[in-house]
Amino acid sequence: MSSTLARHVHRSRSRRRSTSRRRRLTWAVGLALLAGIALALALGPIRDAIREVTLPLRHDDIIRQQARTKGVDADLIAAVIYEESKFRDQTSHAGARGLMQITPRTADFIARRSGGTRFKQGDLATPQINIAFGTYYLRYLIERYDGNESLAVAAYNAGETNVDKWVRRAGGPGSFDVDRDIPFPETRHYIHGVQKHRKDYLDHYADDLGL
Numbered sequence: 001m002s003s004t005l006a007r008h009v010h011r012s013r014s015r016r017r018s019t020s021r022r023r024r025l026t027w028a029v030g031l032a033l034l035a036g037i038a039l040a041l042a043l044g045p046i047r048d049a050i051r052e053v054t055l056p057l058r059h060d061d062i063i064r065q066q067a068r069t070k071g072v073d074a075d076l077i078a079a080v081i082y083e084e085s086k087f088r089d090q091t092s093h094a095g096a097r098g099l100m101q102i103t104p105r106t107a108d109f110i111a112r113r114s115g116g117t118r119f120k121q122g123d124l125a126t127p128q129i130n131i132a133f134g135t136y137y138l139r140y141l142i143e144r145y146d147g148n149e150s151l152a153v154a155a156y157n158a159g160e161t162n163v164d165k166w167v168r169r170a171g172g173p174g175s176f177d178v179d180r181d182i183p184f185p186e187t188r189h190y191i192h193g194v195q196k197h198r199k200d201y202l203d204h205y206a207d208d209l210g211l
Helices: 003-054 060-070 074-085 104-114 121-125 127-144 149-158 160-170 185-205
Strands: none
Touching: 060 074, 060 127, 074 127, 074 149, 074 185, 104 121, 104 127, 121 127, 127 149, 149 160, 149 185
């Protein structure tokens, strides 16, 4: 075989090997892309299922309605429901009922202020009424504490009498610090939980909550 012919054969073989490598690389890239797309499609429902357990949201239509009607942020309502019941209808040992865990005494107070003359304690098992009453009480507390939502949330958990006492001891609302001036670990944890989950609901459910 002449040297010219040998070089031609060598170049031809090199081109075939190069073409073959490019084809294999193209197939590998294509398969990787398809695998990535398949994985993303599979992970979507898995993420949704995990979120349903770790950060549930139900009755978002009622939450949106009550947020608009009563002027309370929907993510705050959702976060309070999460802290109170994790969106499960239940009754506590103290008799607090429903999604927003409203005690009979608080429910009667809300009914009197809001004109709910036909209200019965059993109505608190109804999500519409429970969320309406809980949102009304949040609005009342926010106004009572001049827009200070941390104090309002503290009072939702520990009662107005306790919060008023803590605020006086702190020297007024402007000097009040949640971690320093609240002696109840449960209430401190509750406030921080509401703050954290409020951000979580804003991040993950903004459209559902109309935010």
